[in-house]
Amino acid sequence: MENRKGNDTMFKKNLMKAKMVQQGFSAKQVAEMMGCSLGSFYRKMNGDSEFTRDEIYRFCKGCGLSERELIYIFFGQDLRLSKEVTAQRCI
Numbered sequence: 399m400e401n402r403k404g405n406d407t408m409f410k411k412n413l414m415k416a417k418m419v420q421q422g423f424s425a426k427q428v429a430e431m432m433g434c435s436l437g438s439f440y441r442k443m444n445g446d447s448e449f450t451r452d453e454i455y456r457f458c459k460g461c462g463l464s465e466r467e468l469i470y471i472f473f474g475q476d477l478r479l480s481k482e483v484t485a486q487r488c489i
Contacts, residue, residue, distance in 0.1 A: 408474025411443055414457075417471070421461050431460040 418428055429439035432453040441447045449457075449472065458468045469475050 410471045410474060413471045417461050428457065432456045
């Protein structure tokens with residue numbers, strides 16, 4: 399997952415922030431949930447470094463995200479769209 403400043407990123411920062419607000423979590427609480435420092439969390443949110451698989455898993459579990467939400471927020475792919483595109487390519 400490319401997540402560096404200046405490059406195209408698939409990570410949906412605003413959707414992650416919306417989920418945090420919806421669940422009532424502060425940045426500090428999410429950093430603790432993910433097992434990283436607050437500074438590291440902010441660097442990851444700003445695209446200066448990447449979230450690890452474990453951090454993504456902990457966030458999704460802590461916020462109760464569905465698999466579809468996880469994939470869309472962290473990898474920028476809408477599963478429904480991906481299936482339709484795949485089906486069209488097979489025809």
